[in-house]
Amino acid sequence: MTDKRKAEEGALAPWFEAGRAEAPAASEDWLARMERMALDEMPAPRPAAAPETPAAQVRRGGWLRETLGALGGWPAMAGLVAACATGIWFGAADPSGLTDLLDAASGDTITALEPASGFDYAMLGL
Template sequence: MTMTDRRRDDEGPLAPWFEAGREAAPRPDGDWMARMEALALEEQPAAVSAAVTPPARRGRLRDLLGQIGGWPAMAGLAAACAAGLWIGVASPDGVAQWWPGDTANAGYTTFDPASGFDFAMLEL
């Protein structure tokens, strides 16, 4: 027995009434349908375009790189670090020629980047 047959059995003496009711199902008018279609389009979310490129991911390292001047600056920094490390480890003889103070106590030499004269000139 199909669902429709079972429903008809249930309907019994009311079957002609329901049959008439189904045939005379209320229909909306065209104006209302047009308004509903306009409402659906008005409420519709904007189309998602597949061509839109997602924003590039930004991390802290990328931000830092940007702040110090990008890859060229990073290359210079890396070269300076490598040179400093080499000077420290190899301690080449030539470095002493460039050092103005006592090389024996170089590690303890106080080096004043700005003299009292400089501060006086700056009125500090």
């Protein structure tokens, strides 16, 4: 690791080594002052709150709120509603445009959708 460090530092390596060797140590007085200032800034501890009873927790939220929280909240519920509406639309809409594409009488459409022919499947052993 030292060789890699010296290679990265290049010509400045002697000055970096001198700086590392003469690292100043913090005085005891300064450390004591910093500790006192840090302890003065710390907030006073608050008393522990009494644990809630299970009845109070049930009254706060019902099964709908718990289910909504388990699913991920309102953004996830909006996604589920959108997916449900899309599924209902796909199920209720008449797929007349799709049946034209998949009509067995038009061989060009079938080869456009499926480039492999029956011969290709026979050669694959499928």
